[in-house]
Amino acid sequence: MRPLGLVAKGPLLYLVCTLWDYADVRQLALHRIRNAQPTDTPVTAPPGFDLDQYILEGEFHYPVGPEIKLEARFHRGAAAHLHETPLSTDQTITDLDVDQLLVTATVRDAEQLHWWLMGFGDLVVAIAPATLRAEMQKVVAAATMHYADH
Numbered sequence: 001m002r003p004l005g006l007v008a009k010g011p012l013l014y015l016v017c018t019l020w021d022y023a024d025v026r027q028l029a030l031h032r033i034r035n036a037q038p039t040d041t042p043v044t045a046p047p048g049f050d051l052d053q054y055i056l057e058g059e060f061h062y063p064v065g066p067e068i069k070l071e072a073r074f075h076r077g078a079a080a081h082l083h084e085t086p087l088s089t090d091q092t093i094t095d096l097d098v099d100q101l102l103v104t105a106t107v108r109d110a111e112q113l114h115w116w117l118m119g120f121g122d123l124v125v126a127i128a129p130a131t132l133r134a135e136m137q138k139v140v141a142a143a144t145m146h147y148a149d150h
Contacts, residue, residue, distance in 0.1 A: 002043045005051040006030070009060055016051060025054065058108045065109035071128040074101045078123035102127075114139075 002018045004025065013030040023046040070087070079101045082093060087105035094102040107113055109132065117124055118139060126136045 002045075004043070004045055004049060007051075007055065007060060014060070016054065018046060025049065025059075027060070058110065061108050061110035061112045067106055068109045068129050068132065069104065070107050070113070070126070070132070071102065071104050072117065073125045073127060074103050074120070075099060075123040076101055078120050079103055 001015075001020075004016045004018065007014045007016055007027075015028045015030050015033070017026055017028060018024065019026055025046065073096065074082075076099055079093065082091065082103060087103070087107050091103065091105035094104075096102050114132075114135065117126055117136065126133045
């Protein structure tokens with residue numbers, strides 16, 4: 001194993017590395033590593049590898065598609081953190097009414113985005129793009145079926 005860096009993602013740490021003599025970069029959840037041995041062997045990164053660029057390219061966002069223009073209606077309280085930690089440099093937050101905000105931002109269409117939005121439950125409604133909205137509707141409809149009385 002050739003370590004290239006540590007990346008914190010929420011409460012988890014990931015070891016970014018290459019394995020054996022392979023050049024492809026891997027991510028290993030640090031808490032799953034049960035045994036490690038120190039080595040005096042010098043570590044060389046694959047040609048052109050840059051950890052910051054690796055992260056910026058979305059390798060920790062589990063990409064599923066291209067960048068999208070997200071439009072979502074947030075309950076005001078659910079969006080409070082977005083004033084201090086914007087989703088992107090072009091993020092806008094617009095008041096819709098006393099309880100609702102419209103958030104727009106260019107973001108990578110990634111599984112993490114879908115999980116994050118779903119985590120707000122009924123405090124967020126994805127408006128655009130239409131493909132994301134349809135996916136969210138599909139998940140919510142399937143979940144509703146699980147709670148239907150039989």
